[in-house]
Amino acid sequence: HLACGALGSGECDLALAGGVTLILGSRTMRSFARMGMLSPTGRCRTFDAAADGFVRGEGCGVVVLKRLADALRDGDRVLAVIRGSAVNQDGRSDGLAAPSAAAQQALFREALERAGTDPQDVGMIETHGTGTPIGDPIEFSSLAQVYGVGRDRCALGSVKTNLGHLEPASGVSGLIKAVLCLQRGLVPPNLHFTEWNPAIAPEGTRFFVPTRLTEWPTGSSPRLAAVSSFGYSGPNAPVVLEPAPVAASSGRPVPRRPAG
Template sequence: MTQSPSAGLDKDSIIKKALVELRETKARLSALEHAQTEPIAVIGMSCRFPGGANSPESYWQLLRNGTDAISPVPSDRWDRDRYYDPDPQSPGKMSTREGGFLAEVDQFDPQFFEISPRETLTLDPQQRLLLEVAWEALEHANLPASRLFKSLTGVFIGISTSDYKERHLVALEDPMQTAYLGTGNTLSTASGRLSYVLGLTGPNLAVDTACSSSLVALHLACQSLRQKECHLALVGGVNLVLSPVTNIIFSKAGMLAKDGRCKTFDAAADGYGRGEGCGVVVLKRLSDAQRDGDVILGLIRSTAVNQDGPSGGLTVPNGPSQEAVIRQALSNGGVDPKIVHYIEAHGTGTSLGDPIELAALGAVFQDSHSATDPLIVGSAKTNFGHLEAAAGVAGLIKVILSLHHEEIPPHLHLQNPNPHVDWE
């Protein structure tokens, strides 16, 4: 009994069809894998930081010149002498009279953003700053706001405090306590207002994870871009210190440096100095940025997020967790630790946090670096304090500027290295 020629042909056809389908499936899987790991391009950025750093260019000059931008508490914030006592446990007092402050945070052009003067009276200056800096970041990216109307653009903002609302709520008979006090001071509205004013229809998130807020916002934005939930993303953070209340509370907790300075990695580190600021970056998928001919300022290859979990206390850092998230970020981006030569550290300048952070970095990078090929670590907090919710984006912009200028700026206030750190 013999097989007919047509039956053989049918079998060959089936095999060929299966091979074609297999190649197509592999191609789809490869494209999907690439989409999940595609680098994210930074195509625009802007900022307001202490010391007159009101643009990326002036920020770089501040960093390069090693400027200490810490100053006395401005009189328009509170009476620094009235609330000061060198004893941090003194009731109603704080143990510092200095910090990193922005100038003229009360200045704003509401008509430019089509906001009524009446609404502006109770509009948190943090929201005003976000509008201004986001607009400038888009200009830096050569993206007119008119082009983004009804576009799938996401907004991801790190924000943790609302001192402006506290100031108005203190006086319950304040005539400015209108409905605008709510929309002007709710954290979710800080991000929502950007989408409303610019007409953006992508995801919108206000993120509060304390000091990491703007970096977690960055992480979520990168995920959203890779999932194609949005095609462009505005990512930033903002922080203003308008009330003495948080300073008083943090002084009681022993968190604040008496001179208002982050003496990061130094033996004299005694806490952090609070700082103000706002930074916004504009992100696109790398393939889209290349297609559109955008100027690419830097690439974000990967991000990672975790939590301390159980540690020595609610606010005590967990070294193994920090080590794990660094390893995860390297793994997610397929980055060999050997090619990492600079780390912009959290570096708050606390006697407990600094050694834990450096030990985690040492555990990850010790086998890939040596005395002749060291890992350099620095922190912008030494220039203008801890910007809290905006600290992460300040560090990101610093790294982008350092790459652009091919230079690592000075790290301030390091006189005697912390003896609790194994510097080898």
């Protein structure tokens, strides 16, 4: 979000944005274990009735960002376009595992407004989806209030079921997954999902959890995806994405059109 702002204001012409996490000591792990936040089964079961906590993981992810016009001019291979993003802070909440639903909903709407996007056109949401019995229902409820009604189905993904919770790198890992889904027009399955958490009410929404490789759910063009991402200290940072222009995805320079 900060990098896009700097590019838009002309502060820079190229930016690197990413996150990394390594588990180099036991202190944080012991703290999470004492708080009962970690899955005793070692499985991230996002939105599932058997969700029993999150699984820590390690990783690094970085994306290169440029203004689209500059990338097209330079013949860069564009992977996706960030349509809009937003950031806010939860303020007071009931704890680390219980974020503010009101703050989440307000920010989803702000990111969509900046993207100039109708929430009904979003076919896939890469959720924060930690697999905690309290956090998952709150996130689902927030998403349902903003994205839940529409003419087509919408897939809820969580790469944490594959990689675990990468903590400072979890947002960029979700972003990278959403970009790959947009490129291919396919949504991979979430692991460890059998039945909905009983605290979640999917009836009346257009949401589903993919349990097999799934074609893109909406017929709208261009395809649109959203990323829902939160942080321990209360920040929320959603992003709305669309695929790269067809010519740009190959890295071939795009001829300039005459003015007028």
